[in-house]
Amino acid sequence: xxxxxxxxxxxxxxxxxxxxxxxxxxxxxxxxxxxxxxxxxxxxxxxxxxxxxxxxxxxxxxxxxxxxxxxxxxxxxxxxxxxxxxxxxxxxxxxxxxxxxxxxxxxxxxxxxxxxxxxxxxxxxxxxxxxxxxxxxxxxxxxxxxxxxxxxxxxxxxxxxxxxxxxxxxxxxxxxxxxxxxxxxxxxxxxxxxxxxxxxxxxxxxxxxxxxxxxxxx
Amino acid sequence: xxxxxxxxxxxxxxxxxxxxxxxxxxxxxxxxxxxxxxxxxxxxxxxxxxxxxxxxxxxxxxxxxxxxxxxxxxxxxxxxxxxxxxxxxxxxxxxxxxxxxxxxxxxxxxxxxxxxxxxxxxxxxxxxxxxxxxxxxxxxxxxxxxxxxxxxxxxxxxxxxxxxxxxxxxxxxxxxxxxxxxxxxxxxxxxxxxxxxxxxxxxxxxxxxxxxxxxxxx
DNA sequence: GACAAGTCTTTTGTATACATTGAAGGAGGA
DNA sequence: TCCTCCTTCAATGTATACAAAAGACTTGTC
Numbered sequence: 001x002x003x004x005x006x007x008x009x010x011x012x013x014x015x016x017x018x019x020x021x022x023x024x025x026x027x028x029x030x031x032x033x034x035x036x037x038x039x040x041x042x043x044x045x046x047x048x049x050x051x052x053x054x055x056x057x058x059x060x061x062x063x064x065x066x067x068x069x070x071x072x073x074x075x076x077x078x079x080x081x082x083x084x085x086x087x088x089x090x091x092x093x094x095x096x097x098x099x100x101x102x103x104x105x106x107x108x109x110x111x112x113x114x115x116x117x118x119x120x121x122x123x124x125x126x127x128x129x130x131x132x133x134x135x136x137x138x139x140x141x142x143x144x145x146x147x148x149x150x151x152x153x154x155x156x157x158x159x160x161x162x163x164x165x166x167x168x169x170x171x172x173x174x175x176x177x178x179x180x181x182x183x184x185x186x187x188x189x190x191x192x193x194x195x196x197x198x199x200x201x202x203x204x205x206x207x208x209x210x211x212x213x214x215x216x217x218x
Numbered sequence: 219x220x221x222x223x224x225x226x227x228x229x230x231x232x233x234x235x236x237x238x239x240x241x242x243x244x245x246x247x248x249x250x251x252x253x254x255x256x257x258x259x260x261x262x263x264x265x266x267x268x269x270x271x272x273x274x275x276x277x278x279x280x281x282x283x284x285x286x287x288x289x290x291x292x293x294x295x296x297x298x299x300x301x302x303x304x305x306x307x308x309x310x311x312x313x314x315x316x317x318x319x320x321x322x323x324x325x326x327x328x329x330x331x332x333x334x335x336x337x338x339x340x341x342x343x344x345x346x347x348x349x350x351x352x353x354x355x356x357x358x359x360x361x362x363x364x365x366x367x368x369x370x371x372x373x374x375x376x377x378x379x380x381x382x383x384x385x386x387x388x389x390x391x392x393x394x395x396x397x398x399x400x401x402x403x404x405x406x407x408x409x410x411x412x413x414x415x416x417x418x419x420x421x422x423x424x425x426x427x428x429x430x431x432x433x434x435x436x
Numbered sequence: 437g438a439c440a441a442g443t444c445t446t447t448t449g450t451a452t453a454c455a456t457t458g459a460a461g462g463a464g465g466a
Numbered sequence: 467t468c469c470t471c472c473t474t475c476a477a478t479g480t481a482t483a484c485a486a487a488a489g490a491c492t493t494g495t496c
């Protein structure tokens with residue numbers, strides 16, 4: 001593994017998991033010492049992070065960890081609804097029925113996964129990730145897929161802020177199942193509507209369970 | 219100006235203007251000699267270009283200039299319609315009426331600009347650029363604006379492929395004027411429809427006037 | 437003559453030394 | 467005491483030396 005990949009992976013994880021608070025200045029020498037590599041790969045990592053929007057080059061002097069405000073979350077979900085709604089519709093038109101039928105069945109059984117004692121809900125999120133991947137593959141549009149991938153990084157950060165309690169996860173699984181079902185049925189409008197519904201509920205949940213910027217940057 | 223900025227700007231321009239053909243391998247030493255800077259800023263420039271999608275890191279051995287296929291153009295316009303349609307609708311809801319009224323007036327007079335003897339149509343494209351900026355500002359959604367900016371880079375490349383003849387440009391200006399008018403009127407659905415119409419006509423024009431990959435990589 | 441193995445070359449990846457720039461702090465004067 | 471200018475220093479930007487890896491070429495053998 002390249003040193004720059006390692007630096008990128010560690011920094012990215014630290015930011016997404018909120019171990020590096022927004023506003024934190026990531027100095028090159030400091031991070032290179034912490035990560036055990038030289039400044040060169042750290043610079044490349046920071047460059048990649050800034051391209052993703054996880055960090056911002058603050059006026060020539062150091063890069064800082066990007067903040068996520070309440071407005072940001074609204075904006076993210078507005079874009080997300082646009083992109084994922086279109087993606088669901090396209091998947092309904094172009095996807096393979098069998099793939100989404102299987103996902104539909106799996107998602108309906110998702111509550112079993114959640115009742116397990118894994119606090120990180122790895123299995124659940126892996127299943128939802130499979131749905132995302134199936135949609136990405138079905139739409140046959142690399143630009144749209146890329147745009148959604150860019151957004152997902154930020155959405156994971158938001159998810160870490162919200163309390164992913166079991167009731168909400170169970171409900172979300174059924175919403176995902178509805179999306180998969182609509183795609184499997186080849187019903188584009190229904191798939192888009194199911195996506196819209198799911199995203200609105202997710203956003204409501206996020207806003208209800210957490211006041212952003214409560215614990216960070218004052 | 220930083221050396222890395224210069225390297226980035228020159229390479230970006232070269233790729234967009236098709237002076238660097240798709241598939242061209244951009245070796246670090248070669249480019250650093252050509253641009254008169256060292257490898258370090260060249261690496262950073264190539265990194266940025268790859269993040270934008272103008273180049274692709276080809277399996278450990280050099281980065282190559284990205285190609286644009288006919289399918290790519292279809293995919294780009296599919297995403298573009300999604301993003302710009304939504305943006306136009308949001309601008310209609312949130313934008314300042316006066317700004318778009320002015321743009322509407324200017325765009326209706328655009329044929330005067332095109333009749334000039336500037337082969338690059340600088341004034342015309344500057345005016346269209348002003349409309350894009352006005353929409354970006356009106357939507358109050360940095361994530362959506364960012365997604366559109368990412369796409370525009372690739373769209374400029376496509377535009378360079380197509381013959382931007384005066385008749386099409388005159389028609390396009392009126393289509394843009396219709397968008398501005400709908401936004402000024404605060405009519406979201408109309409703004410979205412006008413955008414859809416414009417994009418479909420643009421795509422038809424591109425596909426009619428040019429067969430992609432005719433002269434390169436093959 | 438063809439295939440395979442090993443070496444050799446070229447290119448990228450990393451580290452570090454040097455240059456440059458911008459900010460912060462102190463000294464001097466008003 | 468406050469403002470200004472200068473010095474200093476710390477951080478980034480650049481260049482280059484060195485390391486490692488991926489191909490290409492050569493050479494030997496079958």
